[in-house]
Amino acid sequence: MPIADATKKQIAQQRRLYFKICFRCGGKNPISSTRCRKCHSDQMRLKNRTLGAKK
Known part of the structure; x- marks a missing residue:
């Protein structure tokens, strides 16, 4: 079910797309982290x- 409210959609995109991934273990970290x-x-x-579909 798509999100219709623009504010809620922006919050969801921030949570899903803006973070860092560790090269060694693959852990999910905050965008501000250095370690x-x-x-x-x-x-x-x-x-x-x-953006776009996987190939």
Whole structure:
């Protein structure tokens, strides 16, 4: 069921798309983090936010 309210849709997109992923363990971390919360590695990447279907 799609979200009709624009404010709620923006909140949902922030939660689903704006975080960092650890290269070593794959842990999900806040966007402001510099080290992983699980393995304490500093090798982080941003979540891929490209639009469109998978190929």
